[in-house]
Amino acid sequence: DVKVTQSSRYLVKRTGEKVFLECVQDMDHENMFWYRQDPGLGLRLIYFSYDVKMKEKGDIPEGYSVSREKKERFSLILESASTNQTSMYLCASSLRGRGFGYTFGSGTRLTVV
Amino acid sequence: GQQLNQSPQSMFIQEGEDVSMNCTSSSIFNTWLWYKQDPGEGPVLLIALYKAGELTSNGRLTAQFGITRKDSFLNISASIPSDVGIYFCAGLPSSGNTPLVFGKGTRLSVIA
Numbered sequence A: 001d002v003k004v005t006q007s008s009r010y011l012v013k014r015t016g017e018k019v020f021l022e023c024v025q026d027m028d029h030e031n032m033f034w035y036r037q038d039p040g041l042g043l044r045l046i047y048f049s050y051d052v053k054m055k056e057k058g059d060i061p062e063g064y065s066v067s068r069e070k071k072e073r074f075s076l077i078l079e080s081a082s083t084n085q086t087s088m089y090l091c092a093s094s095l096r097g098r099g100f101g102y103t104f105g106s107g108t109r110l111t112v113v
Numbered sequence B: 001g002q003q004l005n006q007s008p009q010s011m012f013i014q015e016g017e018d019v020s021m022n023c024t025s026s027s028i029f030n031t032w033l034w035y036k037q038d039p040g041e042g043p044v045l046l047i048a049l050y051k052a053g054e055l056t057s058n059g060r061l062t063a064q065f066g067i068t069r070k071d072s073f074l075n076i077s078a079s080i081p082s083d084v085g086i087y088f089c090a091g092l093p094s095s096g097n098t099p100l101v102f103g104k105g106t107r108l109s110v111i112a
Helices: none
Strands: A004-006 A010-013 A019-021 A023-025 A031-038 A042-049 A064-070 A073-078 A087-094 A108-112 B005-007 B010-014 B019-024 B029-037 B044-049 B055-058 B061-065 B071-076 B085-093 B106-111
Touching: A004 A087, A010 A019, A019 A108, A023 A031, A023 A087, A031 A064, A031 A073, A042 A064, A042 A073, A073 A087, B010 B019, B019 B085, B029 B061, B029 B071, B044 B055, B044 B061, B044 B071, B071 B085
Parallel strands: A010 A108, B010 B106
Antiparallel strands: A004 A023, A019 A073, A023 A073, A031 A042, A031 A087, A064 A073, A087 A108, B005 B019, B019 B071, B029 B044, B029 B085, B055 B061, B061 B071, B085 B106
8 A cells, every 4th residue: 555654743833933844655656746725725736746856836836845855755845934824734646647646645734823 | 727616515414315526627637536535634536537438436436537528426325424524526637747636625424
């Protein structure tokens, strides 16, 4: 079974802090994704990566950056956390090639106070 | 980005009832996927559809890839309490090397 592991289930951070959300997958997937989930807005794509050291902006990249130094790890960085970044963050991975479904992690619920 | 219109937004049903939800798009998709998210967890893939007209079942779940390639539906028969959760449709656009597009989800509540 593919496993996507997110480092924290719950996180509370202060406004202005730099926040790192880590995601690791163990099945050699080429593609990795970061989403945020808010009530009524569904899943919104923040950033994605199709290869090591490669990154592409999704629909809502503002206020975020990412890092993919190794194939199995994709980090989401909040450069200066703000209260409007309080949300559920979901990481996903998939094989290269179109049509493969994504495997999601369990999510990190981030609260910025 | 592209959008999928998923309906209904939420449903309250009695245990044992059948459920139907759907997704539509203004553009063509090559693949349709249906996910379920249990409370406090990430979405899990239920069914994948790769061909227009395809009808696929997974236990009490049945999903279809619309003939026009612009829609898909998911049916759940004889609902049970563990069907509670959020159901998402997702589609892969026909052009470009773009990620999946997700609907906003249907929140299902089952009353025992």
